[in-house]
Amino acid sequence: MTAACVFVTLGILVFMLVLGLPLLTPDSLHLIFASEWAPDRGLFGVLPFIYGTLAIVSLSLLFAVPLSLGNAVLIHLLLPPAAAGLLHRLIKMMTGIPTVIYGFVGIFLLVPFIREWFGSGSGMSILSAGLLLALLISPTMILIFVESFAAVPAGHIRALTALGGSLRQRLFYLLLPGARNGIMTGIILGIGRALGDTMIALMVAGNATARPESILDPVRTLTAQIALVMAADFDSIEFKTIFVCGILLYMWAAVLTLTLRFLNHGSVKSGFRGVLS
Amino acid sequence: MTRFYNFMLYLFSGLCGLLLVGSAFTLVGFLLWQGASIMGLKLIFGTLDMSEIIDVIFWQRIVIDGLWPAMVGTFFLVFMALSTALPLGLGAGIYLAEYAGGRTKTFFSIVFDLLAGVPSIVIGLFGFSLTLYLHRYFPGLRPCLLISGLALALLILPYLVRTTQTALEELPDSLRLTAAALGAEKSAVIISVLLPQALPGIFSGIVLAIGRAAEDTAVIMLTGVVASAGIPRSLFDNYEALPFYIYYTASQFSDQYELQQGFGAALVLLVICILLFTGAGLIRKKATLRLLYQHRHP
Numbered sequence: 001m002t003a004a005c006v007f008v009t010l011g012i013l014v015f016m017l018v019l020g021l022p023l024l025t026p027d028s029l030h031l032i033f034a035s036e037w038a039p040d041r042g043l044f045g046v047l048p049f050i051y052g053t054l055a056i057v058s059l060s061l062l063f064a065v066p067l068s069l070g071n072a073v074l075i076h077l078l079l080p081p082a083a084a085g086l087l088h089r090l091i092k093m094m095t096g097i098p099t100v101i102y103g104f105v106g107i108f109l110l111v112p113f114i115r116e117w118f119g120s121g122s123g124m125s126i127l128s129a130g131l132l133l134a135l136l137i138s139p140t141m142i143l144i145f146v147e148s149f150a151a152v153p154a155g156h157i158r159a160l161t162a163l164g165g166s167l168r169q170r171l172f173y174l175l176l177p178g179a180r181n182g183i184m185t186g187i188i189l190g191i192g193r194a195l196g197d198t199m200i201a202l203m204v205a206g207n208a209t210a211r212p213e214s215i216l217d218p219v220r221t222l223t224a225q226i227a228l229v230m231a232a233d234f235d236s237i238e239f240k241t242i243f244v245c246g247i248l249l250y251m252w253a254a255v256l257t258l259t260l261r262f263l264n265h266g267s268v269k270s271g272f273r274g275v276l277s
Numbered sequence: 278m279t280r281f282y283n284f285m286l287y288l289f290s291g292l293c294g295l296l297l298v299g300s301a302f303t304l305v306g307f308l309l310w311q312g313a314s315i316m317g318l319k320l321i322f323g324t325l326d327m328s329e330i331i332d333v334i335f336w337q338r339i340v341i342d343g344l345w346p347a348m349v350g351t352f353f354l355v356f357m358a359l360s361t362a363l364p365l366g367l368g369a370g371i372y373l374a375e376y377a378g379g380r381t382k383t384f385f386s387i388v389f390d391l392l393a394g395v396p397s398i399v400i401g402l403f404g405f406s407l408t409l410y411l412h413r414y415f416p417g418l419r420p421c422l423l424i425s426g427l428a429l430a431l432l433i434l435p436y437l438v439r440t441t442q443t444a445l446e447e448l449p450d451s452l453r454l455t456a457a458a459l460g461a462e463k464s465a466v467i468i469s470v471l472l473p474q475a476l477p478g479i480f481s482g483i484v485l486a487i488g489r490a491a492e493d494t495a496v497i498m499l500t501g502v503v504a505s506a507g508i509p510r511s512l513f514d515n516y517e518a519l520p521f522y523i524y525y526t527a528s529q530f531s532d533q534y535e536l537q538q539g540f541g542a543a544l545v546l547l548v549i550c551i552l553l554f555t556g557a558g559l560i561r562k563k564a565t566l567r568l569l570y571q572h573r574h575p
Contacts, residue, residue: 070293078290087294094301096554097547098492100520104543105304107527108311135300142297168282196396198495203527223398227498246402250395257394261387 032244037209039238046241048211050248052126052219056201057194059130059215064138064190069183071138072145073171088146094139103203106132111204118216124206126215132200137190144189148182149175181263188263192256196249198223222249308547312540320541321345339507344542346507350422350516351491353509357426358490362434363483369434370441370479375467393435401499404428408500420501423512428496433486440482444475481557488553492546494520504529519546 034045071091075084106128115123152175160170176183198221206218207228220228222245229242322330323343332338333345340346373385404424412418448471456466472479502521509516519542526539 067293067297070290071297073286074290074294078287087298090298090301092558093551093554094297096488096550097304098494098520098550100492100494100523101308101543101547102304104523104527104539105307109303109307135297135304138297166279166283168279168286171286192394196394196398198396198398198498199524203524223396223495226398226402227495242402243406246399249399253394253396253399254391257390258387261390 032241035211039236044237044241046222046225046244046248048209049220049222049225049245051211052201052205053195053221053223055126055212055215055219056129056133056205056221057191059126060133060137060194061187061190063131063134064141064194065187067134068138068141068145068186068190071142072149073175075142075146076149077167077171077175088143091139091142095143099136099197099199100203102132102136103199106200106204114216121216122206122218124204124218126205126212126217126219129201129205129219130215132204133194133197136197136200137193140193141186141190144182144186145179148179148185151182152178184263185260188256188260192253195252195256196223198227202227305547308540308544312537312544315537315541316544319343320538320545321348336508342538344519344522344538344545346505347517347519347522347542348545349508350502350506350518351520353422353516354426354429354497354518355487355490357422357512358429358433359483359487361427361430362437362486365430366434366437366486367441367479369438371445371467371472373438374442374445375463375471389435389438392431393439396495397432397493398495398499400428400432401496403431404496404500418513420499420515421513422501422509422516425497425500425502425516426512428500429490429493432493432496433489436486436489437482440485441475441479444478444482445471447478448474477560477563481560484553484557484560488550488557491553492520492550494524497521498524 032044032046034043035047036043036045037048071087075088075091079087110128110131111123113123114125114128115121156174156178157170160174165173201221202224205221205224207220207224208218209220210217212219225245226242229238318330321340321344322333323340323345325333325338325340325343329338333340369385369389373382377385404427405420407427408418408420408424452470452474453466456470457463461470497518498521501515502518503515504517504522504525506515506517523539523542523546526535526542530536530539
């Protein structure tokens with residue numbers, strides 16, 4: 001039974017490779033990593049979508065990491081236990097919100113707001129998608145941060161308090177260094193979640209194929225490209241490039257997963273349980 | 278100076294907290310504000326009256342302008358994904374927790390971690406290419422309910438494996454030793470001693486997996502969901518689903534009422550998912566209490 005599961009997992013990669021491999025000859029590689037996507041002119045570069053993905057993911061991290069650290073500090077250090085418990089429970093509940101709902105509310109609330117606020121474009125932009133993704137990945141990151149803060153030995157904290165250490169010293173000299181691995185784990189899980197998300201990017205990032213010049217420009221991500229090209233003719237190069245996008249996403253996800261394992265010294269649980277509980 | 282630093286710390290964290298909580302409430306509040314007025318039987322069954330609704334429930338009548346087909350589709354999806362993934366997941370979880378050791382365990386753990394990390398759209402793409410491949414041998418096969426169910430099973434499999442494994446591994450070793458000392462074989466220990474004890478943990482994993490299967494949009498988008506199909510007549514039919522309905526309405530709505538239906542659907546899905554997640558948490562908590570109790574009165 002387990003063998004079946006393993007077979008299926010490797011099967012995904014094999015399928016991707018088999019279907020994408022005909023494209024990975026030097027000639028077509030040149031074609032695929034060209035800097036433009038314009039099927040009507042014979043240009044099938046996926047580079048714009050790689051840029052789009054990276055832009056959205058890095059912007060969402062830029063918002064989400066400080067936001068999550070702030071909330072984790074609030075729960076672990078600053079709030080009285082009752083309020084901290086309440087916030088913790090609310091954040092757990094937030095992990096249950098479906099992504100398509102973030103996208104839906106994003107279209108009808110955030111996108112018009114950004115359009116009005118900046119007064120240009122359609123509002124569908126890197127900024128909109130980045131903000132929503134930050135909201136999507138923060139709860140998971142906060143839960144893992146809080147868990148790893150709590151794992152810092154209580155004796156050290158008591159010793160620091162006995163020496164007259166302030167809150168700031170406790171945070172910067174004990175909690176943050178002590179929870180370094182946990183913080184990295186949370187951030188990597190966040191990156192993985194943001195990278196693999198389809199619905200938010202598809203719904204609010206605007207799906208333009210041109211390379212963006214500011215965070216107010218629309219972009220298309222690798223995931224959205226897969227979702228959008230499905231309708232095309234099965235034999236076209238256009239259609240085959242989505243397997244290249246698939247392979248790229250699979251490999252990035254695999255690298256992140258292996259990094260996680262390396263960080264946690266082979267103990268599988270810490271990362272995973274943080275997400276699940 | 279210390280006071281200043283502490284003040285800054287409180288200020289920054291407080292702002293972060295307000296921002297997050299504010300966003301969450303804005304999101305839910307906006308949905309409620311826009312969608313609450315449409316909540317009711319009309320949202321689900323359209324303009325049918327009570328006796329007609331009963332016909333619908335007994336498969337005697339179709340619903341034209343309601344959420345019913347999408348809700349039934351989502352139910353079928355969850356049911357199929359779970360009935361495929363549950364035996365596999367339980368089996369693999371038990372194997373990893375009780376039988377596997379050393380290198381085997383590490384290898385399988387890495388594989389399940391990898392599977393857990395695969396983006397859902399890539400799983401959808403796998404389902405789609407599987408259909409293309411099978412199409413050569415079964416010419417009539419198109420993306421359909423069966424393919425979506427299998428692809429979703431793949432998506433929730435790592436959750437089931439991991440929660441089963443964790444639930445078993447968290448049980449105290451004294452249970453295993455006592456049962457073995459009484460002469461029970463390993464399979465008997467697992468079936469009649471360990472599994473019943475681990476049941477709450479396993480069950481909360483199942484609930485989470487249901488939530489994951491119900492909310493996922495990317496997988497089904499590539500494997501056969503359509504905007505209007507009615508109730509699927511067979512496993513090889515197209516179908517509707519709630520999350521896709523929400524996505525589709527967001528871009529394709531033609532009038533105010535359809536948009537409102539979209540808000541209604543979003544609210545329904547949100548409530549289902551939040552209930553499932555809260556339920557999973559409660560089950561876990563109850564399980565912990567039970568374990569604590571047992572430790573105190575051995």
